[in-house]
Amino acid sequence: MLKRMLIMLVAVGAFIALLWNWKMSQVRAAQAGASMFAPPPIAVSTAVLASQSWQPVLSAVGSLKAVQGVAVSTDLPGIVALIGFESGTSVKKGDLLLKLESQQEEAQLLSAEARRDLAKLTLERNRDLVAKKAVAASEFDQSQTHFRETEAAVAEAKALIARKSILAPFDGELGIRQANLGQYLNPGTMVVSLQSLDPIFVEFVLPQQNLAQLAVGRSLRLSANGKGSESFEGKITAMDSKVDELTRNILVQGTVANPQRRLRPGMFVNVEVLLEEEQGVVAVPTSAISYAPYGDSAFVVVEKTGPDGKARKEVSQQFVKLGVGRGDQVAVLEGLKAGDEVVTSGVFKLRPRAPVQVNNMVQPGNDLNPKPSDN
DSSP: OHHHHHHHHHHHHHHHHHHHHHHHHHHHHHHHHHHHOOOOOEEEEEEEOOEEEEOOEEEEEEEEEESSEEEEEOSSOEEEEEEOOOTTOEEOTTOEEEEEOOHHHHHHHHHHHHHHHHHHHHHHHHHHHHHTTSSOHHHHHHHHHHHHHHHHHHHHHHHHHHHTEEEOSSSEEEOOOOOOTTOEEOTTOEEEEEEOOSSEEEEEEEEGGGGGGOOTTOEEEEEOTTSTTOEEEEEEEEEOSSOOTTTOEEEEEEEEOOTTOOOOTTOEEEEEEEOOOEEEEEEEEGGGOBOOTTOOEEEEEEEEEOTTSOEEEEEEEEEOEEEEEETTEEEEEESOOTTOEEEEEOGGGOOTTOBEEEOOSSOOOOOSSOOOTTO
16 A cells, blocks of 8 residues: 555656656747847938038027117197108108198298398398497397397297108108098107118027127028018127126127018017037937937947847937037037937837837938928
8 A cells, every 4th residue: 555655656746847847848948939039120210420511500589670760740739731641651851741730830930020020120220320329339239139039039930830840750661640631639649650671670689608609790690480481681780788687688689681671670580690600510300319307318320239149220329418409400519420320210219229120211300491381
């Protein structure tokens, strides 16, 4: 009985040992297969970096302002007797814009001229009499003073009449007329807006750290919504004498030629200050940069040997220091060099040493001066 039990235990132990060895061989085979398994490569597009000459820019949003602009208004009350312009037309300095009724002032002028003429006759008569010693010199002096007073009264009446006529103070373009014939106008009532449009000012602000890059005479390039891809050229003509204490920005003023009157005061424009051209700049598409709080990085494609022993392309993550941007590109100061092949699309799917398959049939935007179709 004991012998039979021992034989059964030995047989069971042998069976268990065989089963263990069989299972362990399966596990080893699975591990060997897993070690040989490689994930499928990720499809990406790439660009090979090259050294290039590049003109960096400082970008800002600016506002247009007329070199000379005024709301033409009256400084005397009166009824509109004549309107000498049409809305939206161009005028020259001295052109008559509007005339108020001045019959009363003209009558006062006639009265003042009559008193002047009488005072002049009296003065001439007293001059002859004082020469003959027929009147005292003091009487001659009084007549001379009275004549001057009447001359001043005539000049005052003429000035009052002249103020009833509103003339264009400079060459420019008129806005929409705000007065009508027969309308009574109070002092200060706006008649029309007059703006000088060529040239035109652009004003914008930049941070104080850009102050060293700014200078009077530096070139500007402007673009405006609603003007398509059209750009306008100008130059910096003035900078404010102080930096704003709250924003630490400095106000910059530029002058832009506007012969076609395409730009108007009050418009917002995109302003680019053109800096000195740089040589040997390595720039990458902005889509190639992975932005993160701990540092910006890019993925570089390198040739490596895979787990199966075959050559493959995989990516290496490189931290970069970025410079100024321009269009769809950004300059790289550190971390990349000319000749590196960087991933330009599919960056968010990558991790270090991930295998990739390069497909450059479709590329993201990489233009220094992009022109979006919805502009």
